[in-house]
Amino acid sequence: MxxxxxxxxxxxxxxxxxxxxxxxxxxxxxxxxxxxxxxxxxxxxxxxxxxxxxxxxxxxxxxxxxxxxxxxxxxxxxxxxxxxxVAFDCPVGMGCTQDQDCLSGKTTHQCLKDDDQPVGRCGLRLAP
Structure with a gap:
């Protein structure tokens, strides 16, 4: 066992x-x-x-x-x-509502969505 x-x-x-x-x-x-x-x-x-x-x-x-x-x-x-x-460790492409939903370890993922969208998708953080 x-x-x-x-x-x-x-x-x-x-x-x-x-x-x-x-x-x-x-x-x-x-x-x-x-x-x-x-x-x-x-x-x-x-x-x-x-x-x-x-x-x-x-x-x-x-x-x-x-x-x-x-x-x-x-x-x-x-x-x-x-x-x-829910959240905290979502992979790229997973639904999210805030950046913290996409964090996993030391990744630089963020929740990609417009301000008027309630739900976005986790993706790579874009350079400013």
């Missing part, structure tokens, strides 16, 4: 969704505090009185938009992808 996949044993808890959520919460928290490449850059919390866990990516931009994979076969177990991250 790779560093990005962790087996979590929930045997004996099949009929206890809140207990399973608590076990998963503990496992995810251990990966958040791990060292090295296996460390997760997330925040996680359990919604009180439920079996729902909420994950929030800590990385800026779209890099946090990741699928969550599951091998659980129970009909009540659901996962959703981390989504909603």
């Amino acid at each position: 790779s560093d990005s996949h962790v087996r979590v044993n929930v045997a004996g808890n099949a009929d206890k969704p809140q207990e399973i959520a608590s076990i998963l919460l503990t496992s995810i928290k251990s990966m958040i505090s791990a060292d090295g490449a296996s460390r997760l850059h997330l925040a996680v919390k359990q919604v009180p009185e439920t079996s729902t866990l909420e994950l929030t990516a800590k990385s800026e931009g779209t890099s946090g938009n990741q699928p969550i994979l599951s091998s659980v076969k129970h009909e009540d177990f659901r996962v959703g992808a981390l989504k909603g991250g």
Whole structure:
């Protein structure tokens, strides 16, 4: 099993969704505090009185938009992808609304748009 996949044993808890959520919460928290490449850059919390866990990516931009994979076969177990991250690391040609949307490392990209346009495209900064 790779560093990005962790087996979590929930045997004996099949009929206890809140207990399973608590076990998963503990496992995810251990990966958040791990060292090295296996460390997760997330925040996680359990919604009180439920079996729902909420994950929030800590990385800026779209890099946090990741699928969550599951091998659980129970009909009540659901996962959703981390989504909603925008901007910060957009490539040339990607839609943008401000220069900061196009920055990635030490690039000189900017948001190319006219003042009356709400959305532009990331491109190379032009010489003044």
